Amino acid sequence: MPRIELRTVITADREIVFDLSRSIDLHKISTEHTNEQAIAGKTSGLIGIDESVTWRAKHFGIYQNLTSKITEFDRPNYFVDEMQEGVFSEFRHEHHFSDIENGTLMIDVFEYSSPFGVFGKLADMLFLENYMKDLLSKRNQIIKEFAETDKWRKILIN
Template sequence: MEVVSVVNAAPGTVFDLELDVDVHAASLAGSRETATTAAGRRRLGLGDEVTFRARHLGVWWRMTSRITAYDRPRRFVDEQTRGPFRSMRHEHCFENLGDGRTRMTDRMTVRAPLGALGAVVTRIVLTPYLKRLLKKRSVHIAHLAEAAHSRIRAKE
């Protein structure tokens, strides 16, 4: 699945917000999401792991992901190392559109356990649900990034 948004802020600002675990948790506050890093840092870097705990679809979930690729401010990838999915890979891309604007693209691939049944559940339930979460998160990131961008422009 893919979610694309245009944010009125520089790629570095958007990139940094996407790697901030406090911002992540706040973007999904409705699910009572928490994020704990192995390193204790708020902003993740290459090799860092983060464990998320949240209530989704009426069930408490726990998932640990690692940052497996990092190219600031263009791209990073996080992949599940432990959790509910057979596999999960989330690629975050940031394209500089000029004039302080960024195209943010989230690409996520998920494979559920349970073979054919898991594939059906993924297509019918998980993919639409995760796409809504990615859209909600992108709106939150855009709001924070654009507010920061406005403050910077006001100082100039």
């Protein structure tokens, strides 16, 4: 099972970074390049414990649906989303937040199992793991950009 761990230092309040990380609206912005849309469940605002969202996105030229649910939640320290339905055999995405000097350390731990047995493992080695790491890195850069500027207000203050 591939495991991706990313550490992002953000010069902003931990509560702001935490809430941006669970914002459906900011997720849409960070995945515009895949035309990702929330089509069922929680489709806007801040997702919380026991809530789910179904995303429709284009990856590798094919539209796919993926439903994930928030299974653990401790604001502003930690939350977990896990796939309920989708193309992966399984995935678990842990989001950790801690105070550091002048800001927040955000740590993502993303573990997944590819479908299709040996072919899925080959896909992981050839391209899928790097593709997923790139998606998560882009998302984290958008969170950082919004948190470190006044842009966060457009997402978190209505």
